[in-house]
Amino acid sequence: MKKRLKRALLAGLRWTSLRLRLVVVFALVALTAAVSVAGIAYWLNREAVLTRTQDSALNDFRQSMQSRVATLPLQPTQSELQTAAEQMAAMSSSPGYSVLLVGRTDGGKPAVGYSDLDAFTLDDVPAKLQEQVNRAQPVSAGNAYPYHLFWVRTKLHGGTPYLVGGAKVIGGGPTGYMLTSLKQERDDLNSLAWSLGIATGLALLGSALLAQAAATTVLKPVQRLGDAARRLGEGKLDTRLRVSGTDELADLSRTFNRTAAQLEKKVADMSAREEASRRFVADMSHELRTPLTAITAVAEVLEDEADSLDPMIAPAVHLVVSETRRLNDLVENLMEVTRFDAGTARLVLDDVDVVDQLTACLDARAWLDAVELDAERGLMARLDPRRLDVILANLVGNALKHGGSPVGVSVRAVDEELVIEVRDHGPGIPADVLPHVFDRFYKASASRPRSEGSGLGLSIAMENALIHGGTITAANSLEGGAVFTLRLPRDGSPEESADGGGEDADGRGPGREEN
Numbered sequence: 001m002k003k004r005l006k007r008a009l010l011a012g013l014r015w016t017s018l019r020l021r022l023v024v025v026f027a028l029v030a031l032t033a034a035v036s037v038a039g040i041a042y043w044l045n046r047e048a049v050l051t052r053t054q055d056s057a058l059n060d061f062r063q064s065m066q067s068r069v070a071t072l073p074l075q076p077t078q079s080e081l082q083t084a085a086e087q088m089a090a091m092s093s094s095p096g097y098s099v100l101l102v103g104r105t106d107g108g109k110p111a112v113g114y115s116d117l118d119a120f121t122l123d124d125v126p127a128k129l130q131e132q133v134n135r136a137q138p139v140s141a142g143n144a145y146p147y148h149l150f151w152v153r154t155k156l157h158g159g160t161p162y163l164v165g166g167a168k169v170i171g172g173g174p175t176g177y178m179l180t181s182l183k184q185e186r187d188d189l190n191s192l193a194w195s196l197g198i199a200t201g202l203a204l205l206g207s208a209l210l211a212q213a214a215a216t217t218v219l220k221p222v223q224r225l226g227d228a229a230r231r232l233g234e235g236k237l238d239t240r241l242r243v244s245g246t247d248e249l250a251d252l253s254r255t256f257n258r259t260a261a262q263l264e265k266k267v268a269d270m271s272a273r274e275e276a277s278r279r280f281v282a283d284m285s286h287e288l289r290t291p292l293t294a295i296t297a298v299a300e301v302l303e304d305e306a307d308s309l310d311p312m313i314a315p316a317v318h319l320v321v322s323e324t325r326r327l328n329d330l331v332e333n334l335m336e337v338t339r340f341d342a343g344t345a346r347l348v349l350d351d352v353d354v355v356d357q358l359t360a361c362l363d364a365r366a367w368l369d370a371v372e373l374d375a376e377r378g379l380m381a382r383l384d385p386r387r388l389d390v391i392l393a394n395l396v397g398n399a400l401k402h403g404g405s406p407v408g409v410s411v412r413a414v415d416e417e418l419v420i421e422v423r424d425h426g427p428g429i430p431a432d433v434l435p436h437v438f439d440r441f442y443k444a445s446a447s448r449p450r451s452e453g454s455g456l457g458l459s460i461a462m463e464n465a466l467i468h469g470g471t472i473t474a475a476n477s478l479e480g481g482a483v484f485t486l487r488l489p490r491d492g493s494p495e496e497s498a499d500g501g502g503e504d505a506d507g508r509g510p511g512r513e514e515n
Contacts, residue, residue: 019215019219022211022214022215022218022219023208023211023212023215025211026207026208026210026211026214027204027207027208027211029207030203030204030206030207030208031200031203031204031207033203034199034200034203034204035200038196038197038199038200041196042189042192042193042196045189045192046189049185049188049189050153050182050185053094053163053180053182053185054151054153054163056093056094057092057094057097057163057165057178057180058149058151058163058165058178060091060092060093060094060097060178061088061092061099061149061165061167061176061178062149062167064087064088064091064092064099064176065088065167065169065176068084068087068088069084069088069101069169069173069174069176070169070173072084072103072173072174074172074173075103075104075105075106076103076105076111076173076174077105077111078105078111078112078113080113081101081102081103081111081112081113081174082113082114083113084101084113084174085099085100085101085113085114085115086099086113086115088115088176088178089115089116090115092178092180094180096119096162096179096180096181096183097178097179097180098114098115098116098119098120098178098179098180099114099115099120099176099177099178099179100112100113100114100115100120100121100122100125100176100177100178100179101113101174101175101176101177102122102174102175102176102177103173103174103175113174119179120177120179122177124156124162124164124179125164125166125177126152126154126164128152129150129151129152129164129166129177130166132150132166133147133150133166133167133168133175133177134168134175145170146170147167147168147169147170148167149165149166149167150165150166150167151163151164151165151166152164152165153182156179160181160182160183161181161182161183161185161186162179162180162181162182163178163179163180163182164177164178164179165177165178166178221249221252221253222249224241225241225252225253225256228240228241228256228260229256232260232263237260237263237264237267237268238264239260240257240260240261241253241256241257243257288327292324292327292328295324296324296325296328299317299320299321299324299325300321302317302320302321303317303318303321330456336456336460337440337456337459337460337463340460340463340467345463345467347384347387347467347468348384348386349382349383349384350382350383350384350385351380351381351382352380352381352382352383352385352388353377353378353379353380354375354379354380354381354383354388354411354418354420355373355375355376355377355378355379355411356377357385357388357389357392358373358375358392358409358411358420359373360389361389361392361393361396362392362396365393365396365397367396367397367400367407369405370400370405370406370407371396371405371406371407371408371409372406372407372408372409373409373411374408374409374410374411375409375410375411375412376411379411379412379413379418380490381418381488381490381491382490382491383418383468383488384464384468387464387467387468388464388488390460390461390464391461391464391465391472391486392420392422394457394458394460394461395420395422395458395461395472395484395486396409396422397457398457398458398484399422399423399424399426399482399484400424402424402426402482403424403425403426403427403481403482404424404425404426406425407422407423407424407425408421408422408423408424409421409422409423410423413490416489416490416491417470417487417488417489417490418470418486418487418488418489418490419485419486419487420485420486420488421483421484421485421486422483422484422485422486423477423481423482423483423484424481424482425480425481426481426482427480427481428476428477428480428481428482429474429475429476429482434474434475434476437458437474438458438459438461438462438472438474439459440455440456440459441455441456442455458472465486465487465488468488468489469488469489470486470487470488470489471486471487472484472485472486472487473485473487
């Protein structure tokens with residue numbers, strides 16, 4: 001379930017990254033192209049439709065002015081203007097075509113003839129157009145006539161588009177104005193705009209589907225590469241990609257396969273060397289135990305007879321005994337470390353009275369007088385008593401060595417955890433040493449490379465805490481001194497089974513080690 005959820009989450013992340021960007025880019029390009037084509041097509045069709053309608057209406061008006069108005073008297077009557085306007089409107093093939101003629105009678109009074117008084121009056125003619133039509137232009141080589149035909153597109157009667165044109169008879173006579181509706185052309189252009197909009201939307205949808213298909217084709221090898229890289233990161237070093245083709249992605253797959261093969265070889269070589277080194281340490285430790293046992297027995301005999309020996313020889317005997325014990329501890333610690341490294345360390349769980357176990361640990365090492373214990377009896381936990389003894393001995397011994405007595409030890413239960421704090425009153429741990437406290441053979445001072453301890457005590461304590469499913473942390477107290485905090489689950493390691501089988505101790509912690 002968790003793997004499926006993880007894959008779905010990764011798929012979502014992929015969708016919101018490269019795949020989405022490809023789809024968006026495709027869509028933007030298609031949208032830009034579609035809008036550009038639609039805009040150009042609309043503009044060209046609009047100009048063609050309006051120009052055709054405009055030219056047809058103006059040509060009819062020009063011919064009507066020449067054939068009807070030019071034959072009228074210079075000072076026609078209102079009836080003559082009315083008749084001519086009606087005839088001109090009837091002759092036009094343009095829909096909604098109306099004519100207005102303006103002249104002067106014999107008495108100098110203005111006369112106006114309408115083809116449709118309700119549809120077109122002189123008030124509908126823009127004042128600027130009237131001014132242009134009635135203004136005489138100077139006659140020159142480039143302008144043979146004083147009057148010309150002028151037109152304008154405007155909106156009348158509630159926003160309906162119209163074409164209004166006007167002209168004056170050359171040589172004197174009435175002035176004519178025409179009005180034709182462009183409503184049909186507007187409706188046709190609106191239909192064209194809707195069609196182009198729908199086509200643009202379909203093009204955008206098609207581009208998105210095409211982008212999705214292209215992105216799937218392009219990103220599928222990348223996805224396989226990502227999955228292979230994740231498997232490689234999880235330790236599956238035999239992961240390889242199937243290579244097909246000669247494109248850049250195929251080259252990338254070949255490079256990945258070569259890199260994975262080299263990595264697998266190097267890791268195998270390193271593992272072999274590490275295994276050989278671990279086996280060497282284990283074999284060496286094992287082989288040293290027998291002679292060390294004999295040497296230790298001889299050293300103890302010499303120690304018992306040290307008082308009867310020459311005073312010049314006694315110090316040497318004590319030194320041999322001390323170093324022999326130290327070497328024996330080192331060998332035992334090395335064997336313990338090799339068990340952790342090999343993953344053969346196992347827990348033997350039992351219900352333990354923590355305070356009794358701690359007291360027994362301190363009493364066995366004659367530390368009871370040097371430790372201030374703060375704990376309530378009866379606190380039970382399911383632990384490996386031998387490993388708990390090793391942890392406590394290392395933490396308390398380290399505190400006594402570096403901080404002196406008294407050492408404070410507190411035991412308490414926090415939720416389902418057992419928390420044991422070991423606090424000393426020494427100078428504390430330098431900030432640059434804290435991250436290395438639990439490193440093997442780490443020495444807090446380079447000028448003091450040799451110490452009484454093996455350099456493995458705190459490291460082994462951490463390994464024993466980890467195999468329980470717990471941990472140890474090191475810090476400096478605000479009141480001075482170092483504080484080591486051990487946290488263990490009270491019900492045993494989460495990975496443990498009831499038969500006492502344990503997990504491999506593969507974790508490592510930070511810290512100071514001098515034991």
